[in-house]
Amino acid sequence: MATINADLQKRLNSLVSPVVESMLSQLQTSIGSFIDPKVIQGLKQSFLPSNLRDIGDAISFREVHDFIEQEGIPLYLVPRGRTAARLLRAKDRSARRRVLGDCFDTLMDDCEAVLTNVAHPALREEVTFALDGLGAMRRGHTRSAQAMFTVTLDTLISRFYPDRNKRKAVTNREKDADVPESFNAMGVHEAMVWLPIWNAHEQFWKDKGDEIPRHYSRHASVHGVSSRQFSKRNCVQVLMLVTSLIGYAKQVIWLTSPGRPDVVRIAAWPGGAEFV
Structure with a gap:
């Protein structure tokens, strides 16, 4: 599992930021009602470097x-x-x-x-x-x-x-x-x-x-x-x-x-x- 997660993170980090923003927005719009908002927020924070994660809700x-x-x-x-x-x-x-x-x-x-x-x-x-x-x-x-x-x-x-x-x-x-x-x-x-x-x-x-x-x-x-x-x-x-x-x-x-x-x-x- 650790290897899979590391590979996934590398693939996610290969996405440019406007694409990330659009992807998360579309995901929240299309299936947001079926997913805990904390999951969407957690996905967003996974793209942020460690120093910005505590302000992820505000930026x-x-x-x-x-x-x-x-x-x-x-x-x-x-x-x-x-x-x-x-x-x-x-x-x-x-x-x-x-x-x-x-x-x-x-x-x-x-x-x-x-x-x-x-x-x-x-x-x-x-x-x-x-x-x-x-x-x-x-x-x-x-x-x-x-x-x-x-x-x-x-x-x-x-x-x-x-x-x-x-x-x-x-x-x-x-x-x-x-x-x-x-x-x-x-x-x-x-x-x-x-x-x-x-x-x-x-x-x-x-x-x-x-x-x-x-x-x-x-x-x-x-x-x-x-x-x-x-x-x-x-x-x-x-x-x-x-x-x-x-x-x-x-x-x-x-x-x-x-x-x-x-x-x-x-x-x-x-x-x-x-x-x-």
Whole structure:
């Protein structure tokens, strides 16, 4: 039964969020009167990552999908449900950034809880550096930590996408661009991880006169060192991106190679990644 359930969950997670929303709505309309509403709600929550399940009654897949299509803030594994609800209710980017500031301490706690629960040897280096950066944050060195998280994020992305040309799919977001078709084929959790990363990679060309943004930008962090870009809010935002991606990598490794913790080769990952 455990094997069947794991296989079912993988198949369910391969559905994109608008399809999930539509499927559950149709199911509730057609046979809802014959099924305990708790069953429908339980099915909905099975699609949500663990951090959002306690607010499953208060949010919709469409709200989550719309949020991650426009923001470089993840909702996969972090933050806790209460903070995620505040982010989803925030009316614009400025309001969402205020949430990052207001919840700075609990966001660090949420990320630390996920990172310290990742023990797989294939992720040891990235987890170590992420925790080092978190330690710097707690001592007030957020600029140093933001730099650490940014290069750690780069390393993780390169491991998922070793081919540079394929990597551009998530590291080259043109300004005002629509979401590429490749994201529409992703599963619920996969999209929740990669869309915020794509948004955080909006193009930035200092030599073309682009203004350094105040919101987190991977390219501006690397190519436009400035007090506008290096801030507490941006530091915690990129920590969340790193944490979300590490947690996702752990889950994919667990589902793909449960019997081989020493060697993990996952051809089904976006770039045919190999974690050894």
